[in-house]
Amino acid sequence: MLDGLLILLLFQFLGEVVIHFTGLPLPAPVVGMVLLLLALMFNLPGGERISQAAAVLIRHITLLIFPLGVGIVLQWSRYQDYALALTVAVVLGTVIALVLVTLLLKWLMPAPREHHHD
Amino acid sequence: MIELVHTPLFGLLLTLASYRLAVWIYGKSHSLPVLHPFLVASVPVIVVLPWAGVSYEEYRQQTSILSFLLGPATVALAWPLYRQLRTVRQVWRPVLITTLVGAALAAGIAIGLAWWLGAPEQVVGSLAPKSITTPIAVEVVKSTGGLVSLAAGAVAITGIVGALVAGPVFRLLRVRDDRVRGFALGLVAHAIGTARAFEFGEKAGAFAGLALGLTGLVTALALPWLWPWIAGWLF
Numbered sequence: 223m224l225d226g227l228l229i230l231l232l233f234q235f236l237g238e239v240v241i242h243f244t245g246l247p248l249p250a251p252v253v254g255m256v257l258l259l260l261a262l263m264f265n266l267p268g269g270e271r272i273s274q275a276a277a278v279l280i281r282h283i284t285l286l287i288f289p290l291g292v293g294i295v296l297q298w299s300r301y302q303d304y305a306l307a308l309t310v311a312v313v314l315g316t317v318i319a320l321v322l323v324t325l326l327l328k329w330l331m332p333a334p335r336e337h338h339h340d
Numbered sequence: 341m342i343e344l345v346h347t348p349l350f351g352l353l354l355t356l357a358s359y360r361l362a363v364w365i366y367g368k369s370h371s372l373p374v375l376h377p378f379l380v381a382s383v384p385v386i387v388v389l390p391w392a393g394v395s396y397e398e399y400r401q402q403t404s405i406l407s408f409l410l411g412p413a414t415v416a417l418a419w420p421l422y423r424q425l426r427t428v429r430q431v432w433r434p435v436l437i438t439t440l441v442g443a444a445l446a447a448g449i450a451i452g453l454a455w456w457l458g459a460p461e462q463v464v465g466s467l468a469p470k471s472i473t474t475p476i477a478v479e480v481v482k483s484t485g486g487l488v489s490l491a492a493g494a495v496a497i498t499g500i501v502g503a504l505v506a507g508p509v510f511r512l513l514r515v516r517d518d519r520v521r522g523f524a525l526g527l528v529a530h531a532i533g534t535a536r537a538f539e540f541g542e543k544a545g546a547f548a549g550l551a552l553g554l555t556g557l558v559t560a561l562a563l564p565w566l567w568p569w570i571a572g573w574l575f
Contacts (some may be wrong), residue, residue, distance in 0.1 A: 230412040237415070237574060249479030251414035252557065258418035263425075269512050276416035279409065283531055284377050286361045286547040287411050287474040287492050289351075289403040292382045294493025296389065296396040301490060307457035311450045312494050316501040317509070319471065320448040320528045324513050327520040329435035334517060 225268065226275025233258040351402025371444035371539070373503040376532060378496045415474040421498035424546050435523065439554040442527045446471035447559060450494075451570065460575045465567065466490035469559055470498045470511040473530040476556040484571075495530065502529025503536035510568040518544040526551030 237254030238326070246253070262269045279286070294301065301308060344350060362380035369375045389399055424506070428435055450467045459467075466486030471548040474495045481491040504523055515521055520541050525533035526548030537548035 227412065229425070230415045233418075234411045234415045236490065242383060247483050249385050249414070249476065249482070249498040249564075251341075251411045251479060252476055252560040253394075254415040255418045257420075258415055259422055262418060264409055264429055272416065272419050272535075275373040276419040277354060280420065283410075283413055283474060284381075285355070286406050286413055287478070287496070288355060288378065288381060288385075288489055289406055290478060290492035290525050291378060291399055291474070291496045292385055292493075293396055293400070294497075295386055295491025296399075297489060298446075301463070304454075304457075304459045304463050307454045307459035307463065308467070308490075308494070310457055311454035311459070312470060312497050313501050314448040315446075315453050315467075316471070316498045316528060319442075319449050320435075320502055320505060320509055320518045320524060321513070322445050322449075323438065323442040323527050324509060324515055324520060324524040325421060328513065328515060328517070329518055331431065331517060332434070332521070 223274045223278070225271040226273070229255075229272055230275060230279075234260075234307075237251075345394055346404075347400065348402040349396070350392070351399050352384060352386055352405070355381075355403055355406065358382075359434070365489045365548040371535065372502050373532070373536065376496075376500050376503075379500065387420070410475040411476060414479065417473065417556065418552050419477075420421025421551045423556075424550040424553070427546055428550060431519065434462050435550070436522065438527070439558055442524075443552075443555045443558045443562070446528055447553070447563065451574075455574050461571055462486060463490065464574070465571065467494050468563060468567070468570075472556040472559045473529065473552055476560050480560050480563050484567045496532070499529045508537055519547045521545030523551045527555045530556070565575070568570070 233254040236257050237250040241248065241250045241255050275294050358381040359377060362377035362419050365380050366375050366377050389396070432551050446466050450470050451464055454464045462485060466481055466482035468484050468486070469480040469491060472480070474492055477491050477495045478488050481488055502525060510521055522537040522544030526536040529536070530552050534545060534548035534552050538545035
């Protein structure tokens with residue numbers, strides 16, 4: 223757990239360093255994620271030590287995002303003028319995107335090799 | 341006594357207790373999307389904060405340690421991505437094409453609808469990353485000049501809507517392939533969709549996790565470059 227957190231923070235810091243020196247318009251944690259992914263693909267020693275810390279953080283992402291997300295309600299007065307645009311874009315937009323992506327996948331994905339039972 | 345509500349302990353305790361209760365209710369309901377912990381946990385927080393006289397800005401400061409952990413949580417996404425990259429080698433081509441086209445579709449439809457209904461640039465910019473996982477979305481939204489709270493809320497609601505309509509959509513489109521169900525859910529509805537995908541099976545869950553990681557990555561790498569161009573064209 224401790225080693226995992228240490229590795230994650232280290233790679234986030236590496237992401238910050240890369241952004242600092244290159245000025246790329248990218249989020250530093252995403253750069254850290256790419257660096258960690260590359261390191262894992264090149265067999266980073268002790269890479270499996272990440273699993274525990276990663277699992278805990280990812281499982282509770284809802285908790286981590288909560289203070290930010292709840293602002294949509296607590297600051298609703300700021301957004302109510304665009305209520306229709308927000309609702310349509312988020313609700314209808316999600317349904318349309320799901321239908322289109324599913325159709326695209328159905329078309330592109332080769333038939334499964336083993337027999338499918340359901 | 342009353343000054344106790346103005347300490348980080350108060351905000352953290354309120355958040356953790358609300359979240360714990362919400363997770364318990366969600367488990368009891370067998371993961372019903374409308375009872376997602378994000379929705380249920382917001383009820384006590386929305387009631388208690390105004391009653392205790394704590395402003396939203398102060399609450400954000402009290403709970404800043406949680407927001408800080410979104411950074412390492414984003415880096416942590418490399419782990420499931422790495423694990424799942426190996427399981428899908430045979431279908432890398434459809435996976436890659438769908439990621440690129442699907443990420444553009446999910447963001448493009450949200451941008452288009454919000455813009456068409458008259459939302460200003462700041463609001464449209466907040467909705468652009470709505471299909472990607474929250475820790476990445478709140479980072480990406482900084483480059484589109486959007487509002488972090490609006491983006492985080494839109495992401496959560498997108499996930500809930502996606503998980504809710506997935507069953508009917510897959511029935512209607514006659515989808516029985518768990519790889520398709522999982523990948524579509526993870527791409528459009530990020531972590532909440534991934535949780536829903538696991539109900540279809542392990543394979544669907546793995547494909548959803550892969551889609552979540554790839555879509556977040558592609559959007560985070562592309563949107564900061566494309567946004568000035570999109571915004572210049574629309575506004």
